[in-house]
Amino acid sequence: MKIVKDQVLLGAREKEAWLEAFRRFCDPERMILMDIETTGFSRAYDSVYLTGFLYFENGSFYIEQHLASDRNDEPAVVEAYYEKMQDQDVIITFNGDMFDLPFMENRARVLHVQAPQLKGESVDLYRRYRPLASAFGWENCKLKTIERFLGIDREDTFSGGELIDVFEEYAVSGDEALEKVLLLHNYEDILNLPRLLRVDDYADCLRASEVEELSLEKTFADRIVLRAVLSRPACLSHEGEGAYPKMTSEVLRFRTEAGSPVMFLTLPLIQGLFYHYLPDPENYFYLPESDSIIHKALADTAPGVKKKKATSKNCRIAREGCFVPAWGTSLGLHAFQGEKKQPVIFLEEQELLHAMEKAEGKERTDLFHQLFQI
Numbered sequence: 001m002k003i004v005k006d007q008v009l010l011g012a013r014e015k016e017a018w019l020e021a022f023r024r025f026c027d028p029e030r031m032i033l034m035d036i037e038t039t040g041f042s043r044a045y046d047s048v049y050l051t052g053f054l055y056f057e058n059g060s061f062y063i064e065q066h067l068a069s070d071r072n073d074e075p076a077v078v079e080a081y082y083e084k085m086q087d088q089d090v091i092i093t094f095n096g097d098m099f100d101l102p103f104m105e106n107r108a109r110v111l112h113v114q115a116p117q118l119k120g121e122s123v124d125l126y127r128r129y130r131p132l133a134s135a136f137g138w139e140n141c142k143l144k145t146i147e148r149f150l151g152i153d154r155e156d157t158f159s160g161g162e163l164i165d166v167f168e169e170y171a172v173s174g175d176e177a178l179e180k181v182l183l184l185h186n187y188e189d190i191l192n193l194p195r196l197l198r199v200d201d202y203a204d205c206l207r208a209s210e211v212e213e214l215s216l217e218k219t220f221a222d223r224i225v226l227r228a229v230l231s232r233p234a235c236l237s238h239e240g241e242g243a244y245p246k247m248t249s250e251v252l253r254f255r256t257e258a259g260s261p262v263m264f265l266t267l268p269l270i271q272g273l274f275y276h277y278l279p280d281p282e283n284y285f286y287l288p289e290s291d292s293i294i295h296k297a298l299a300d301t302a303p304g305v306k307k308k309k310a311t312s313k314n315c316r317i318a319r320e321g322c323f324v325p326a327w328g329t330s331l332g333l334h335a336f337q338g339e340k341k342q343p344v345i346f347l348e349e350q351e352l353l354h355a356m357e358k359a360e361g362k363e364r365t366d367l368f369h370q371l372f373q374i
Contacts (some may be wrong), residue, residue, distance in 0.1 A: 001076040002064055004183060021197040025123060028056040031090035033193040036100050037186050039164050043106035047074045049167050050182060050189040051081050063190050065183055070171035078104060079114045088120040092193060094143050095126040116331040125196050132203055134374045137240035146199065152192055156185045201235045203374060211368040214356050219263065226265040228368055244344050246324050254372065265372055273320045274336035274346050281315035288338045322349040327373035331355050331363055
């Protein structure tokens, strides 16, 4: 087994940003970032040939890699993995909960390598960021997708699957050029893990900021553009598209500039017939001929009209006009839906703009989060 340990050379600003991100979890010297490379997905039959670790030690960040010379080195790789991991308080991975951690545990069992229970808290960045994929417009939640979102460039051009054949050839030839290819892929996976934590900064900015201003910037036939001034500047320049639940044809667009508190939201305008469902159908009659309802107290004003007890499905008020999709409603705004159980709420355009003019403080922030769910 070959062990390669390199100091990560960072500028003062990036080093402090990494330390600040690490301190959210624990003492930086009590956590480790980890990634493995394997010959396949089977925990019983495939092997691990490379493990990589990033950690903070004696005032510097280091990346340490353990590379098997061939498959016979796997027990040594697994044993060294547990020696490195067992005393950590926090373990950061990308998809480690589903793959890396259980794979190593199973390989230790198959190879009869002593595997002490890891006490560190697992932080899986894949699980952590997957709920953000829709809001940020990611086509998936793969590592390289998030790297592109953050503007991270890679020298490595291989996928993990493509490297399996490279390792098999390396295990026979020991070719140093192949060794560099294997180490580089894992090195960049590990190096980029702390950089991925910038997603937390960006999401926290959008989630935690108070909205100091919320105004109409432009109106178009099929969309409106809102200008929001947040209490915290964005840490990233980004222009994204967020998907509404079960509405693949409609997207919310947003734009931020690094260092600026201004955010622009572009909301689709939907022209059509929508319904506001009332919560107390027991107090209404449904009129089938006109597909409308009437309060029981007014039933005498409609003599001779066929009436039925209203239900939760037909106790509704119809409204035709321009609507904006949202993820909730408050401030007395009426929630409209196309169907009773549809996950998207629609707000009437004019009622929304009127509420924006009046909203202050927390009300304005709540309204912003109804329109931009993150």
